[in-house]
Amino acid sequence: MVEVNLWSGLRSLTGGKQVVEVEASTVGEVLSGLVKAYPQLKGPIEAGVSVAVDGRIIASGLTEPVSPGSEVYLMQRLKGG
Amino acid sequence: MALDDRKSDFTFIGTRPDRPDGLDKVTGRAKFGADAVAPGMLFGAIVRSPHAHARIVKIDTSKAEAMKGVKAVVTRADFATGLTGEFWNVQENVMAGDTALYDGHAVAAVAANSALDARDAAKLIEIEYEVLPHVTDVDKAMEADAPVIRDGTADGSVPEGMHPNVVRYHESGHGDVAAGFAAADLVIEDSFKTEATHQGYIEPHACLASLGADGKGELWCTTQGHWYAQKHCAALLGIETSQLRVTASEIGGGFGGKTTVFIEPVALALSRKANRPVKMVMSRSEVLRATGPTSSTSMDVKIGMTKDGTITAAEGVFRLQGGAFPGAPMEFTAMCAFAPYALENVRQVGYDVIANRPKQAAYRAPGSPMAAFAVESVIDLLCQQLDLDPVEVRLKNASKKGTKASYGPRFDDIGLVECLEAARDHPHYSAQLEQGQGRGISCGFWFNHGGETSVSLALSEDGTVQVSVGTPDIGGSRASMALMASETLGIPYENIRVTIADTATLGYNDVSHGSRVTYASGLATIKAAQAAIAEMCKRAAAKWGIPEDAVKWEDGCAVPSGPNAGDFEPLAMADITADMGATGGPISGHFEATPEGAGVSFGVHIVDAQVDPETGKTSIPRYTVIQDAGKAIHPAYVEGQFQGGAAQGIGWALNEEYVYGEDGRLQNAVFLDYRIPVASDLPMIDTVIVEVPNPGHPYGVRGVGETGIVPPLAAIANAVSRAAGVRMFELPMSPPRILAALKADG
Numbered sequence: 001m002v003e004v005n006l007w008s009g010l011r012s013l014t015g016g017k018q019v020v021e022v023e024a025s026t027v028g029e030v031l032s033g034l035v036k037a038y039p040q041l042k043g044p045i046e047a048g049v050s051v052a053v054d055g056r057i058i059a060s061g062l063t064e065p066v067s068p069g070s071e072v073y074l075m076q077r078l079k080g081g
Numbered sequence: 082m083a084l085d086d087r088k089s090d091f092t093f094i095g096t097r098p099d100r101p102d103g104l105d106k107v108t109g110r111a112k113f114g115a116d117a118v119a120p121g122m123l124f125g126a127i128v129r130s131p132h133a134h135a136r137i138v139k140i141d142t143s144k145a146e147a148m149k150g151v152k153a154v155v156t157r158a159d160f161a162t163g164l165t166g167e168f169w170n171v172q173e174n175v176m177a178g179d180t181a182l183y184d185g186h187a188v189a190a191v192a193a194n195s196a197l198d199a200r201d202a203a204k205l206i207e208i209e210y211e212v213l214p215h216v217t218d219v220d221k222a223m224e225a226d227a228p229v230i231r232d233g234t235a236d237g238s239v240p241e242g243m244h245p246n247v248v249r250y251h252e253s254g255h256g257d258v259a260a261g262f263a264a265a266d267l268v269i270e271d272s273f274k275t276e277a278t279h280q281g282y283i284e285p286h287a288c289l290a291s292l293g294a295d296g297k298g299e300l301w302c303t304t305q306g307h308w309y310a311q312k313h314c315a316a317l318l319g320i321e322t323s324q325l326r327v328t329a330s331e332i333g334g335g336f337g338g339k340t341t342v343f344i345e346p347v348a349l350a351l352s353r354k355a356n357r358p359v360k361m362v363m364s365r366s367e368v369l370r371a372t373g374p375t376s377s378t379s380m381d382v383k384i385g386m387t388k389d390g391t392i393t394a395a396e397g398v399f400r401l402q403g404g405a406f407p408g409a410p411m412e413f414t415a416m417c418a419f420a421p422y423a424l425e426n427v428r429q430v431g432y433d434v435i436a437n438r439p440k441q442a443a444y445r446a447p448g449s450p451m452a453a454f455a456v457e458s459v460i461d462l463l464c465q466q467l468d469l470d471p472v473e474v475r476l477k478n479a480s481k482k483g484t485k486a487s488y489g490p491r492f493d494d495i496g497l498v499e500c501l502e503a504a505r506d507h508p509h510y511s512a513q514l515e516q517g518q519g520r521g522i523s524c525g526f527w528f529n530h531g532g533e534t535s536v537s538l539a540l541s542e543d544g545t546v547q548v549s550v551g552t553p554d555i556g557g558s559r560a561s562m563a564l565m566a567s568e569t570l571g572i573p574y575e576n577i578r579v580t581i582a583d584t585a586t587l588g589y590n591d592v593s594h595g596s597r598v599t600y601a602s603g604l605a606t607i608k609a610a611q612a613a614i615a616e617m618c619k620r621a622a623a624k625w626g627i628p629e630d631a632v633k634w635e636d637g638c639a640v641p642s643g644p645n646a647g648d649f650e651p652l653a654m655a656d657i658t659a660d661m662g663a664t665g666g667p668i669s670g671h672f673e674a675t676p677e678g679a680g681v682s683f684g685v686h687i688v689d690a691q692v693d694p695e696t697g698k699t700s701i702p703r704y705t706v707i708q709d710a711g712k713a714i715h716p717a718y719v720e721g722q723f724q725g726g727a728a729q730g731i732g733w734a735l736n737e738e739y740v741y742g743e744d745g746r747l748q749n750a751v752f753l754d755y756r757i758p759v760a761s762d763l764p765m766i767d768t769v770i771v772e773v774p775n776p777g778h779p780y781g782v783r784g785v786g787e788t789g790i791v792p793p794l795a796a797i798a799n800a801v802s803r804a805a806g807v808r809m810f811e812l813p814m815s816p817p818r819i820l821a822a823l824k825a826d827g
Contacts, residue, residue: 005489008428009238009252043237052490056777058677059531073489076251076412080530080595080787081280081337081443 002066004030005073013040027051028062030072048077088780093567097717098574101559102331111331114287114303119358122289123152123192125351126199127344127361128206129371130181130188133215133437133745134228137179137208140189145205150194153355154206160350161319168316170406174440175317175346181210182230182405183437184746185370187343192351192359215437215745219379219402222246222436230405230435246435251412253488254396254428261394261426265385269462272381273455275794275812276738277374277402280444281729281757284333285368290348291358292318298325298352302345305335305553306592310342311584317346318353325349328583329553336555336729337443338373340592369750373442374739376401376409380455382418386463390474394426395419395487399452402434403441409433410441410448413528416488417791418452421475421497421524421683423484437745443594445726446527446787450733450794454812457523457795462808471522471799472505475685479524496709496773497524497683503769504685509705518691518702521799525686525791529679529784530595535588536605538566538613539669542662544655546570548606549582551590552598556786557718561599562606564714565780569610571637572654588673596784599714600679600775605672607779612670620664621652678777682784684708686727686792690800694823697816699735699801705767711775711783719785724766726789732758733790734797738813 001021011018015038022033030051035042050059052073058064059078066072105111142154157176164172177186189206193199214228221227222244229245238250262268288302298320304310307327315322332339344361352359363372379400385393397418403409411431419427464471479497486492504510504522514520537549548566552558559579567574591597618632621639625632625647633642638651661668689703706723713719736756740748749755774781794812802808805819807826 007251007253007489009250012240013237040237047236055491055493056678057490057528057681059675060533061675061677064677071490075416075489078413078528078530078595079443079447080528080597081340081445081447 002030002068002070002072004034007074007076010041010044014038024066026062026066027053027058027064030066050075050078091568093564093574094712094714094780095716097715098560100557101563101579102554113284113333114330115362117289117301117330117360119289119291122358122360123194123351123355124196124199125190125192125348125359125361126196126203127187127347127367128189128203128208130177130184130186131746132181132210132212133184133217134213134230135181135210136213137177137181137188138211139209141207142189144207145191145202148202148205150198151191151202152194152357153192153351154189155347155350155354156189159354160317160346164316168313171313171341172317174406175343183439185367185439187347187371190347190351192355217436217438217741217745219377219400219434219436222402222434223400230437234407234435247432248407248435249411249433251415251431253415255485256424256426258394258396258426258428262385265393266388267463267467268383268385269459270381270383271459271810273458273810275378275451275454277377277438278733278737279369279374279755280336280338281732282334282336282338285363285365286344286372287362288345288348289358289360290345290352292349292353294353294356296320296324298349300325300327300345300349301330302327303330303332303339305332305339305555305594307553307584308551308589309340309592310345313342314346314349318349326583326585329581332553332555336445337447337594340443340594341373343372365752366750369755370747371439373440375444376403376441376448378414378451380451382455382459384459384463386467388467390467390469390477392422392424392478395422395424396428397452397456398430400432400434401448402436402438404438405435406440407433407435408441414448414452417449417526418456419487420526421480422478422487423480424487427487429487445729445790449525449527449791450730453523453525453791454794454798458798461521461799472501472510475524476501476505492681494773494776495681495683496771499771499773500683500685500707500709503707503771504687507687507705507707507769509687509703509767514689517804518689519800519803520687520689521796521803522685522687523792523795523799525684525788527596527682527788527791529600529682530597531601531676531679532591532595532597533589533675534601534605535590535673536602536609537587537669537671538606538609539667540613540654540658540661542658544572544653544658545576546572548577548579549587550579550602550606551582551587552593552602553581555593556598556722557715558598558602560718561603561714565603565606566610569607570614570654571634596682596786597679600778600782600784601676603714603782604676604778605674608672609670612672613668616668617654617657620657620661623664624652625649678775680711680775680777680783682709682788684788684792686796688796688800690797690804692801692804692819694805697819699814699819701731701764701797704764705769706789707769707771708785708788709771709773709783710785711778712772712781713770714780714782716770719770720768722785723768723789727766727793728758728763730790730793731763731797734794734812734814736813736815
């Protein structure tokens with residue numbers, strides 16, 4: 001299982017939890033696992049998110065690997081000017 | 082990529098060769114958006130709403146259509162239907178549907194034989210409006226009695242009970258901020274406001290579009306992202322993406338404002354209807370009224386500090402108005418606000434608020450400069466009241482490798498401490514101030530970005546190289562790509578020509594934004610060059626009759642490698658490419674990927690300000706920018722990015738603002754009234770390039786294009802506040818606002 005840290009604004013969609021566990025070995029599985037466990041997260045995730053794995057911010061790569069010991073943060077999608 | 086794999090000993094990188102587009106640009110040979118022509122070309126003009134908020138009751142185009150020389154008139158009815166999400170929002174902004182949502186909102190368009198005819202015909206289009214209540218101020222848009230602009234726009238993140246104009250919500254942080262504030266010796270909480278500013282690119286939006294009845298089209302336009310333009314224009318016109326070929330012109334500035342489309346889909350719609358090419362060029366007034374400025378903001382920031390300068394807690398509420406559409410970058414404002422500092426207790430909240438203004442667009446590190454203004458002002462106040470040195474306090478609390486960022490994850494290698502140490506040790510910081518002057522500093526943070534990237538690199542028979550990239554050159558990227566290819570291949574910079582390919586000749590590329598181009602297209606260029614090197618080594622091995630792995634690439638030549646490789650004269654690139662047709666065919670390299678190691682960026686600015694108490698006018702006698710570039714590929718361009726960020730920041734801090742009248746109309750839609758800095762407003766801006774390599778790039782590159790605009794608002798506000806002896810809480814710090822603050826202070 002991978003521990004995923006959510007931004008606190010999502011707690012209302014996860015029953016108050018800011019850290020949740022999902023079965024995942026890739027970023028894509030993290031996202032699909034989150035939606036499966038907490039269907040209300042589908043909206044924010046489809047709106048666009050980035051995932052930080054051990055400090056590296058992954059903007060869109062769903063195949064990037066994740067391991068059980070990884071520090072994983074869900075973030076809102078990054079873009080720029 | 083492991084740090085040990087990174088190259089650090091460079092031959093070409095770090096030099097300052099001539100820019101490849103220099104001659105074209107000084108001789109007028111470079112072709113910008115408005116420079117394209119086509120046989121039979123028509124000219125387009127747009128009819129714009131004179132109301133901030135109005136229902137469109139009726140559009141009568143008959144008189145315009147009857148005018149001699151008019152070939153087509155379009156309204157929303159000429160665009161695709163059934164769009165959703167961001168496609169729908171872009172379409173709604175490009176051409177109003179049932180309701181005009183801001184002053185300047187496009188309502189109809191006309192194409193005619195001449196630009197004059199088109200403008201005259203536009204005046205003949207009769208539109209009946211039902212004027213609706215409007216709101217343009219971010220705080221007023223959130224009040225209970227504010228007019229509802231687009232009911233039902235809010236997403237599920239917005240807490241119950243908020244006004245329908247609040248359409249998105251963000252909250253993040255960690256620790257216990259209440260306990261942190263209780264542990265502080267001093268807690269300061271203040272409120273700040275900033276007005277919307279425009280990116281201020283000198284080249285207005287311009288395009289030449291051709292779209293036939295067969296659904297095949299060509300579009301030439303000034304843009305930061307022609308694949309984005311292709312995708313969105315195709316969606317808005319209801320055609321297949323690949324049938325529209327988009328070519329990016331030279332670009333006269335973008336800064337984020339050309340990462341979307343405005344006139345391009347309209348020109349295509351007119352072309353389709355007239356069956357002729359259509360050229361459109363915005364006036365400056367149209368640029369200011371109807372293209373993306375920044376958000377305006379209203380912010381509350383609270384920070385606690387102990388007497389020794391340790392920050393115990395920080396909290397910020399950031400309300401961003403982004404026009405009549407969702408998307409104000411409030412989450413970036415929130416996440417960037419406290420990122421420079423290692424905080425155990427931090428909380429940040431963001432609100433995306435819609436109002437009757439044009440749809441905001443990105444502008445260099447979107448959302449971050451405003452946050453820095455509020456946060457770094459409060460830190461400066463704490464330093465003043467606790468009698469602490471502003472740089473030492475920032476050093477004491479600075480984020481470093483391993484710090485848990487205010488937005489969550491831990492930082493990898495970053496260069497904030499190195500930037501602050503460079504600031505502390507810079508002669509500017511210890512220089513004597515003159516009477517009436519104040520000195521301010523500020524940190525700044527931006528994430529940077531990778532994004533989808535494709536690069537192709539083709540070798541010519543004479544051993545020279547053509548590199549095709551898909552990221553429009555908005556900041557010198559052709560030079561930096563050539564330098565990275567040169568370094569990798571071991572051949573002179575002058576032997577490489579870099580071209581911005583069109584959408585039909587290269588794989589997909591994300592927009593030139595997020596400070597991503599030198600990082601991502603550079604990484605792809607290096608990988609493409611390495612692929613070409615591998616093929617050249619293979620050709621040399623075949624020629625020598627030795628295994629491929631017995632050949633290595635060294636200083637632009639294939640050479641035998643290892644004790645059993647044999648003794649052969651090195652084969653230079655030109656030796657290999659001269660007969661490549663006969664040794665296996667043309668040699669090229671390509672790379673397609675979404676690099677995900679952009680590496681975040683920090684900067685520190687020092688600025689001196691002089692305030693005239695009689696007139697309220699501020700001058701900037703000295704300015705120093707210090708920023709981590711990871712590795713400066715072409716230092717002159719890096720310095721230019723630093724200076725450009727500071728120059729734009731000076732304008733944002735001191736004079737630039739959108740001024741709306743009671744009627745909700747923009748009052749200052751020309752450069753005479755919208756006051757951007759000119760050369761005489763600026764000092765020589767000194768620069769210091771700090772280089773803490775980014776682990777995610779083969780040569781250590783971090784993007785540098787955006788971070789430079791994050792610290793100026795705060796650094797200048799701190800300098801002005803110290804010079805004037807009164808704290809400034811609202812931007813711009815224009816002469817009337819400074820005089821009012823001085824008067825209120827007594």
